[in-house]
Amino acid sequence: MVRCSNSLVGILNFFVFLLSIPILSSGIWLSLHGNTQCERFLDKPMIALGAFLMVVAIAGVVGSCCRVTWLLWFYLCVMFLLIVIVFCFTIFAFLVTNKGSGETIPGKAYKEYRLGDYSEWLQKRVNDNHHWKNIRSCLYDDKFCNRLEIFSDIYRNASAFSKKDLNSLESGCCKPSNDCNFTYISPTTWNKTSGTYKNPDCNTWDNDNTKLCYDCQACKAGFIDNLKTSWKVVAIVNIIFIVVLMIVYAMACCAVRNNMKDKNNYASF
Template sequence: MVRFSNNIVGLLNILTFILSIPILIGGIWLSHRASSDCEKFLDTPMIALGVFLMLVSLAGLIGACCRVSWLLWIYLLVMFVLIVVLFCFTIFAFLVTNKGAGQALSGKGYKEYRLGDYSNWLQKRVNNTKNWRKIKSCLIDSNVCSSFSDEYKSDTVEQFYSEELSSLHSGCCKPSNDCNFTYVSPIVWNAQTGVVYTNPDCNAWANDPKVLCFNCGACKAGLLQSIKSDWKKVAVINIVFLVFLIIVYSVGCCAFRNNREDNYYGGYKGHY
């Protein structure tokens, strides 16, 4: 008779298998309709995750319910590796996001962001030309600054300065405060003639909607601030997920022990 722990492992893996189906279908759908680097970046991880969850859940389901010890052993090994990887990633996420914050500006509702304030590891990722070209393509394709322009297009300069902008909007869609450009609209600013700027972001700015400040250090810093906030949330979720995985792993170990006992006594009885 299949024991309680085997039933629990089987039920959990049925749920995991069902979850893997829409993830896999979503990845395949994205791969067929991807028209930008942003979309192409998402499809492969989704397909890989879907296939991984499907295979692991099948191994756990068959191993627990059909008492196939070697499959359950593989399942437990994969679970152990997953726990270790998730634990290391959580620690890593906290370490690389412990630096960096927006700088408050006098008379402004928004903050500005400096690339040098963030961890060296994150800076290297966005300073890589190939990486940033893909990221910039994603930002343009997702209409980050187009939606920003539509949202604040009716603002006067005083109203605009009082807005609490997101880190991406502040870094990528408007020039740095150091430039002292003249406000025309949220994404149109006139530079002063004959001025030598010490901040290289001022020279990188253009009123072209596909340029704006996407080549600025402030835009990279704004992205890192957004990533920092997201990773902090992910790290907290990971802790909860880790506890869940450890519980599942413990139940799986009980099911594995049950299989060995059943196989042992089944083989023992077979001699009589």
């Protein structure tokens, strides 16, 4: 007789197996039909995640429902490693996102962002030219700076634009730093003033909508600030995920014990 823990492990892993199918299919589809570098960047992780979930789910279903003990041992080892990895990543995410925030500018609704305020590990990642080239491509493909230009009729002067509550990417990548004191023309068009600039971003700024401030330190800082928010949400979700994994792990341990008992009872006959 299959005990309750075996059945629960089998049912849960059956749903995981169903979940792995669209993840794996999406990764394969992106690999074959992705139009941009940003889309293709996601294909390999999704294929790997989908394949991993599928293999683990099959091991859990077969091991629990068919009482194949060695598969359940394999399942337990993988689950233990997964719990450790997710736990370590969660701690790491909290550590690298606990520094840095936007700087409030008097008279402005938006904040400005300085790269030096954030974690050194994150700074190194965005300062790596290869990494930033891929990130920059994704940012440009999103065209979020173009959306600001749509409202140029509303923000006809610098005073009106200063009341716009920009997000971290818009503030860092779509406009020059407040330090530059450029002349406002439109949300993404600013005339440079003469003189020397202490902030290197002022020299980097370009009114060309393919350049703007995408290579500025402020843009990198804005990206990190946006990433911080996402990572904190992921970290909180991971805590819930770890609790669920531990419950499933405990049930799988019971299933292994049940299989061993059934095997011993069968041997005694």
